[in-house]
Amino acid sequence: MKLNLKLSALAAALLFAAGSASANVITTDVNVTPTASVQYVNFSVTTAGQFDIWALGSDTLGAGYSLDPQIHLFKDTLSNYLYGDDDSGGTAGGFWDALIANVDLEIGNYILAVSQFELTDVEAMAGVNSDVVNSGLVRVSIDSFNGNAVPEPATLALMSLGLLGLVSTRRKLV
Secondary structure, eight states: OHHHHHHHHHHHHHHHHHHTOEESEEEEEEEEOSSSOOEEEEEEESSOEEEEEEEEOHHHHOTTSOSOEEEEEEESSTTSEEEEEESOOSSTTOOSSEEEEEEEEOSEEEEEEEEESSOOHHHHHHTOOTTOOSOEEEEEEEEESSSSSEEOOTHHHHHHHHHHHHHHHHHHHO
């Protein structure tokens, strides 16, 4: 009986931890090519707050990231344009990476269009950047300042369920 109670408590704790997990930073690489000239990164904001949204290319990350990135941010659909950036941030003269800095985002779903220079908002909506002639990686980083606005991927929930399965299998074998 005590073992069943302990298993139930462990299961509840794991499921609670998986359901409430969050991260301050999401980072992903996108591959921009002439045939896939605009890539989209979809993300949800679960707690309103301030964010930095970066697209890093060769200026910061070196040869493997060979493009000069440009980004455009939309809310819910590609028809709801919010912000765009190219060659921003940094000191004296900036740098060739894109940054939408200290932007206030409310709860909801967002789409970040990522490509290389020169990507207009109209091209971002259409999904085609006619200026892309080379392929390359761009690293996208979405950083929240309020600690729990960007949800962690569902891997923690899957891990928790796997651990529960192992615990219950072990109990049946004993």
